[in-house]
Amino acid sequence: MLETFISIAFWLSSLITLVILVLLPTPYHPDPASRDESQSSPKNPNAKAKVTTQILVLGDIGRSPRMQYHALSIARHGGDVDIIGYHESEPHPEIMSNPRISIVPLPSHPAFLQTSNKLLFLFYAPLKILLQVVYLWNILAYRTKPARWLLVQNPPSIPTLAIASLVCFLRHTNLIIDWHNFGYSILALKLGSNHPLVKLSHWYERFFCRFAMVHLCVTVAMASVLKTKFPIKAPILPLHDRPASHLQPILDHQKRRDFILSLPESEDVRSSIVDGNIRTIVSSTSWTPDEDFSLLIDALCRYSELATTSKPYLPKILAIITGKGPQKEMYLRRISECKKAGKLGKVTIRSAWLSPYDYATLLASATLGVSLHTSSSGVDLPMKVVDMFGAGLPVIGWNRFESWPELVTEGVNGRGFGSSEELVDCLVDLLGDSAQLEKLRAGAYQESSRRWDDEWDPVAGHLLGFINIGSTNKVKKQTT
Incomplete structure (x- = not known):
């Protein structure tokens, strides 16, 4: 009887271990065979592995210009990019034509879950989040290859930050949060600042932000708030939005x-x-x-x-x-x-x-x-x-x-x-x-x-390893 129990326990534990090993996301490892074409010559044995980056937008990619500009900048410097988000409107034409950039569309949630009614919002929101959790986990953990960096747009914070933090931990990926605003403050516009869900959102954002390796933000004022009111020990780098090259004055x-x-x-x-x-x-x-x-x-x-x-x-x-x-x-x-x-x-x-x-x-x-x-x-x-x-x-x-x-x-x-x-x-x-x-x-x-490149290169470009120039001092000043 004891031998039977031990045998069952052994095979059951082996099966569970096998399932866990199979279902766990593949971790990121630098691929020595994956080189930038300009560095792949045998004459350059010290060439670095190509920088791979995932960009996560829990929104319409075509209406997220800053995240598109990130992708274009990375691709221009020789990195490979997966943009994950809703593909509802056409992104920038250069995004569509660049061979280094791939769009990984998130499935759209049912239309009935989108409502401006306050009571229906409280009922539909958990269903919408549950679907988003499933979609995000499937794409980030299984459908895409592991990357060196995961750049996440915030807000929306729920469920993005939690899923991204867990995936980055399991895949040995470096998490970067790009702060456009605060998720709880936007939710407060709909529900009021004293609503329990707003307070929960505030706690959630403060808790999961600590797992990022680096934080980017759109203003110096936002960087100050993050440093003084959030439990962040990682570097916080202000990166102002600047226009892309296709936006030009017409003098005629x-x-x-x-x-x-x-x-x-x-x-x-x-x-x-x-x-x-x-x-x-x-x-x-x-x-x-x-x-x-x-x-x-x-x-x-x-x-x-x-x-x-x-x-x-x-x-x-x-x-x-x-x-x-x-x-x-x-x-x-x-x-x-x-x-x-x-x-x-x-x-x-x-x-x-x-x-x-x-x-x-x-x-x-x-x-x-x-x-x-x-x-x-x-x-x-x-x-x-x-x-x-x-x-x-x-x-x-x-x-x-x-x-x-x-x-x-x-x-x-x-x-x-x-x-x-x-x-x-x-x-x-x-x-x-x-x-x-x-x-x-x-x-x-x-x-x-x-211009965007003038702002991006010494901050994000230096962070991701593309830029190694005298602007290092500027980045150091921004992190202090």
């Missing part, structure tokens, strides 16, 4: 006007464009609660009234709003109601979804950019403003958060506002006075010279 006024004329959104006002009696403003939005779009609608209604009744000349406005998101239809209905009520006589508002290059050309061709990003944490920055500066477009934006001055210099390359009334003042001042507008445009042109 005729080319700018011709592009605006070519857009379907300008069809109703083409005669005014030809006559020079209309100005084009552009705003990019994700149509989410952290951008109160009613500010712009109210301001445009008031501007239209002033353009109709005031003695100083104010041009008409063509406002082109780009982007996709959950609150789009709600705001479009409101715009339609304002138009029917005769409140937009001097203003034409159109929504659009453009290719990356058409969007870049629109920014370079417009008169003024508008940012409504209000910042849930106060220490992040809107990528749209970076893109606008890359195209030489002056910006007016919501400025009631701490990190705004890291991006915009008041009166030099843009102006800030904190209410709909102040937004109206900005529109009247700049569209009614070409001298003020040209001054800001000159500042935006100057800002356009600051």
Whole structure:
């Protein structure tokens, strides 16, 4: 009897051990046979193994420009990249054509799990997270080869940070968290800062962030918060967003006007464009609660009234709003109601979804950019403003958060506002006075010279082992 029990225990334990060994993810080991082509010559026996990186975006890859820029920078330096995320809209064309970059799509969750209803959100959220856990674990642990680095976009934090931390531990992969904002602060917009789920999210983010080897973040202000309020001992490197190379100013006024004329959104006002009696403003939005779009609608209604009744000349406005998101239809209905009520006589508002290059050309061709990003944490920055500066477009934006001055210099390359009334003042001042507008445009042109590669190379490029230059001192200063 005892021998039978021992025999069963032996075979059972052997089976369990075998299952564990089979199911455990394959760990990362540098492959000596995998070399960059430029280093594969027998004359260079000390060539380093190729840098392999996974980039995880728990969102639409095509609407995550910073993570796409990371991938392009890594690929340009000879590294191999897997981008893991939802493939809903077209990524940057260079992402699709680069042989060093592979897109690994996450399966889309059922549409019914996406809701703006607060009660349904509380019910659906656990189901959505459970599906995401299964999808992420399957892709990160089994469907992809182990990589040297895993770069994770945060937020969303749940369940990304937990799954990434565990996979990196099992696969001997180095985890990098790229902080765009704080997940708990965005959740607080929907549920309120005192909600138990927000507090749980705050704890979760603080707990799992400690497992990262390095932290990147979009502002110096965010780095300060991470250093003082999070239990992080690893290096924290500020890496500001900068525009990619396809975002460039267009100096030829005729080319700018011709592009605006070519857009379907300008069809109703083409005669005014030809006559020079209309100005084009552009705003990019994700149509989410952290951008109160009613500010712009109210301001445009008031501007239209002033353009109709005031003695100083104010041009008409063509406002082109780009982007996709959950609150789009709600705001479009409101715009339609304002138009029917005769409140937009001097203003034409159109929504659009453009290719990356058409969007870049629109920014370079417009008169003024508008940012409504209000910042849930106060220490992040809107990528749209970076893109606008890359195209030489002056910006007016919501400025009631701490990190705004890291991006915009008041009166030099843009102006800030904190209410709909102040937004109206900005529109009247700049569209009614070409001298003020040209001054800001000159500042935006100057800002356009600051590029992503200049920021990325000495920080992330040095971290990943691509760059070994005199900028090492700059990185050291940023980590202290």
